[in-house]
Amino acid sequence: MSKVTGFLKILLIYLGTIFLSLVFSQLGGIIHSAFLKTNCTGGLLIFDFDRLCIMEGFIYFYIFGLAVLAFSILKQKTAWIVYIVGTFIFWLVYIFFIFSEDLDFIRKEYVGSLIIMICMFALGWLLAQGILLVHKKFKKT
Helix, strand or coil: CHHHHHHHHHHHHHHHHHHHHHHCHHHHHHHHHHHHCCCCCCCECCECCCHHHHHHHHHHHHHHHHHHHHHHHCCHHHHHHHHHHHHHHHHHHHHHHHHHHCCHHHHCCHHHHHHHHHHHHHHHHHHHHHHHHHHHHHHHC
16 A cells, blocks of 8 residues: 555645646746746737747656655655656657757747756745644644
């Protein structure tokens, strides 16, 4: 039973991360637009919004959400495995999407996007560590 619940917990982390990334993709697009000086149009959630901004926003919040959920819910060793596997699978899908859609406009902004992605991972990891610290303090009292 423990392996099944562990598998379901990991699956829910991935699905929850994807859902939250879709919901917050517009905010990520605004972050992308602010830092890299790109022009994004408005919209509600993922509807009627520039494709580049949606994709970049989804990426930023996928990395952030996966770090927060994995490192706050799972043990550290398991969290690192879940995070590495999740980002590896994500990057395979992302690279396939870029080459299948012929999205040349994305290739021009790799460096800026990579910096934002690293910052989002760091923020997510730090937030998860803070959640664990608060959880341990409340558990002692």
